[in-house]
Amino acid sequence: MAPPAPILRMRGIGKQFPGVKALDGVDFRLLPGEVHALMGENGAGKSTLIKVLTGVYGIDSGEVELAGRPVAFPGPQAARQAGISTVYQEVNLCPNLSVTENVVIGREPRRLGRIRWKEARRRAAELLGRLDLHIDVSAPLSAYSPAVQQMVAIARALDVDARVLILDEPTSSLDKDEVAQLFRVMRRLKEQGIAILFVSHFLDQIYEIADRMTILRNGRLVGEYLTSELSQVDLVAKMIGRELADLERLEDRPPAREGAPLVEADGLGRSRAIEPFTLTIREGEVVGLAGLLGSGRTEVARLLFGADHAGTGSLRIGGEPVGLRTPRAAIRHRLAFCSENRREEGLVPDLTVRENIVLALQAARGWTRPIPRRRQDELVAKYVSALNIRPADPEQPVRNLSGGNQQKVLLARWLILEPRLLILDEPTRGIDIGAKAEIQRLVAELSGGGMAVLFISAELEEVLRLSHRVGVLRDRRLVAEIDNDERLTTGALMETIASGAAS
Amino acid sequence: MTVATVPGRKARVPRRYVPVLVTAALFLAMFAAGGIRYEGFATGQIILNVFIDNAFLLVVAVGMTFVILAGGIDLSVGSVVALSTMVAATLLKQGWSPWPVMMLVLLIGAVLGLGMGAIIHYFEIQPFIVTLAGMFLARGLCYTIGARSIPVDDPVFTAFAQTRIDLGADMWISPGVVVAAAVVVAAAYTLHHTRLGRNVYATGGNEQSALLMGLPVARTKIAVYTISGFCSALGGLVLSFYMLSGYGLHAVGMELDAIGAVVIGGTLLTGGSGYLFGTVLGVLVLGLIQTIISFEGTLSSWWTRILIGLLLFVFILMQRLITARRR
16 A cells, blocks of 8 residues: 655755754655654754754755645744644743643734633633643643643644644653653544654654654664564664664663762751751762652752752761752862753853863862863863763864763763762753663763762663662652662562652 | 642632732832821822822833833833933924924834844844943933923923813822823733733743744834833823923933832743733832822932832842742
8 A cells, every 4th residue: 555645755954063964865754644753862863853844944955845845944933834833842832821822822813903812711721622631721831740831832733733743852751641641642633634753762652652763863864664663672773873782781780889978968858848868878889869750859969969958957978077058069079960951050052062071170170270271171082082972072062962962061071070979860861872871881880980879860770770779759758768689670669659668 | 840739729819910919018008107107198199199290100111011021121211211302392492393293202212112122133132231222322312412401382292281180089180191091001901912912921931932932022022122112202201291391311210210110010020920010000109109208308319219229129039039939
């Protein structure tokens, strides 16, 4: 049976950024009524392809056809009007406006220039109803969880006569039930003949929902495949361009360690953020923190690092009592903290890779003692190659790097301080498998070298693979501390998170 | 990080109304305190007098509300007010008839605003800097027209200045108040019931998102500065009705009063949140402080400034706390 004519066809797309060839002769097609996954590591060109398609960037070479007719979009608005709607990973809505407005703004029903609010609310409620979402549409968007905001963004995308819906990592901040709900919605839209372009780093999700996939690597097309005909192993191999064996699996569990206590928190707490907790981290030990979103994982890290002030309790580092009032004090005690919001709280996007990496070291030395340029170059070259940062050009602005590589730059910044305790808050979220494995391997190596690591992740497998001990958080309370031995499984961990007691 | 909906707190006032309600409570408290302390204070005419004396400020503050809601700032308003009085007085003296003069003044204000808005948007320059330049430019232009105060004796303008509109019960307002009230009503309608108004809120809430949502951010940003320039020129006309003169030293520092009124009225300086009604209350609070100080009699008028300064501190701190809790 011949497949239906593609609704969208891109041929020979090329896009050049200063110093980087982001896309090089990429072909892509999208059939009506299919979910098509766009696969590739960070930096493979997925985001660029989407931005080219939606008119955010212009095209250097190649052509785009929509329903058989050549098109060129000068901006996102033009793409939307042509029926290509996009929902981004970071929800791009206005949290200060009501849900209704976020759905209809720009296309409000009007009479003589006056917005008909009643009609607008009705339409918003109806569109959200199509997604099985029944919420108060006159409440401000900021009152709702990221998952609901994501649904609102999709409802907005559907309000136009959308023929192509692009979902750029919509699931990265959703929990399991919410993902299931999103998939129900996607299947329904598929039946209505809408072509869906789906990007996700979760392979299981891809295999659950996608009919077909296009794989990119380093800005080039690897190929287009039916999901049912490509195994996960082959997919990963094609994405990273290496054999899977090279990915060298980490050993199941790290060997137990008996180092001296490095950081001892005793009854440390902060009202409304985290209940008082007691936690000891030893030298060379990886302590994992597991728990749901909002369970207090980040709050623990921020208290240990002095980013928030503790209301109660005491903290000892290397046996000495310390009061960490500011992150500066923590850095002096050689603690390091990689925040989960790498864009907002970590990197300076307009500075170069080199400048970003030496930032913390320079701050620790004080501004009166600049680091000699030669020393900077040596350090940066060392970490760029050690962490495999791509492109390996230290003078590239960090803005031009992909998410995974930005994460590595942030990591490098803290590593050159040679910290005694490295706090990693969701270091692998939203980055691809290759970079993930590299970061995991790095954590294991660092701890082997005697560095203590506090590792926060939403992925239990990852926590289990790396940690010597796991702290479980639930409802802003540290409910259990479990040694990671043979008996601990993700199932047991999940049970603890769910029940709030070690089983 | 988490936006958990806490059950059992539904009966409370929505947080976005809190700043306006605080300002309203402050106004009532000041009015009550004045009424207890001074004889003849607690009358309706006292409030109407506040409107009469500050009609021009209200008009200017309305324009400023648009700009601040969209996430910008306009420092040029005081100078544009002065320039408007100067242009009006000079042209009237040269024998122009009053209506074309008013049209021309409004046009000049709007074009100045349009120009600044376009520079801010297309060259991506901080509004603070661009409108600071506009402030110097407009103030300087006043002195190229003339260094002295120019009296206005046009019959239409004097009629505007001297007419008392009787409201019954011994209360009256000036035509300037009517103009200000019309501006407030038109602006409130625009902000809440038209696309332009909602785009102003969206742009101020998150400009990047507004752009990705396909909203006309460029047009919106330029529009708010144009509106502010227009309102400044209109405020200048109302001021020349009130003062019956044009002078380069009129309305010195008025941009700060206007910003102060908007902030005290509960509009976030970061944009995207606030109500025009708050701005009206803000102007009333500022005016009432002046009234109380004149009733007190012994205090220097600089106490007005001190109190406004203190109030601003308190309100900015309050905004900070409200936005901090929202995170």
